[in-house]
Amino acid sequence: MPKALPVVDVSSPICCTPVSAGPISDEAALHLALRLKALADPTRIRLVSILLTAGAGEVCTCDLATGVDLAESTVSHHLSQLRKAGMVVSERRGMNVYHRARAESLDALRVVLDPNCCT
Template sequence: MPKALPVVDVSAPICCDPVSAAPMADADALELALRLKALADPVRIKLMSLLLTSEDGAVCTCDLAAAVGLAESTVSHHLTQLRKAGMAESQRRGMNVYHRARTDALDALRVVLDPNCCR
């Protein structure tokens, strides 16, 4: 069974200066690695793609499960890992839970990896 991701403080902005700015401190490298580890799964990448391209902005767990062909409980597990890493957020609406990508966290991650990206 894979190890669970340690909880990353998602209330704080991403950890550090760009990796190309200076050698990275151990704590900063760990925080960045945990965020990248959360994305290092094909199902989670597909879920992020679905969230980022959603016209409504938020997508129900049931719709995400149907789109990736997995049980809702499995999709919920993957979304929990993305939430712990600060890449997604969730909101309960009645009996359903709706999810959206945290684009600010993804933008911050992109800047840490390559500050000249996408300019």
């Protein structure tokens, strides 16, 4: 059984200066690794992609489940891991839960890995 991701303080910045700037601390490496681990699943990458390209910015769990052809409970599990890593924000409205990607977290991850990318 895979180990659960530790909870990351998502209110703090992603971690550090770009990894290419020099060796990073153990704590910064842990925070970066946890975020990468959360994304290291094809279904989670697809979910983030759907959330980032959603016209309204928010998508219901039921629509995400249809989009990735999985049960809502499975999608909820994947979203939980992304939420713990600070990549997704969720809000319950009545019987449904709506999710949106935290684009700023994903942008910060990109900058930490390659500050010269996409500028």
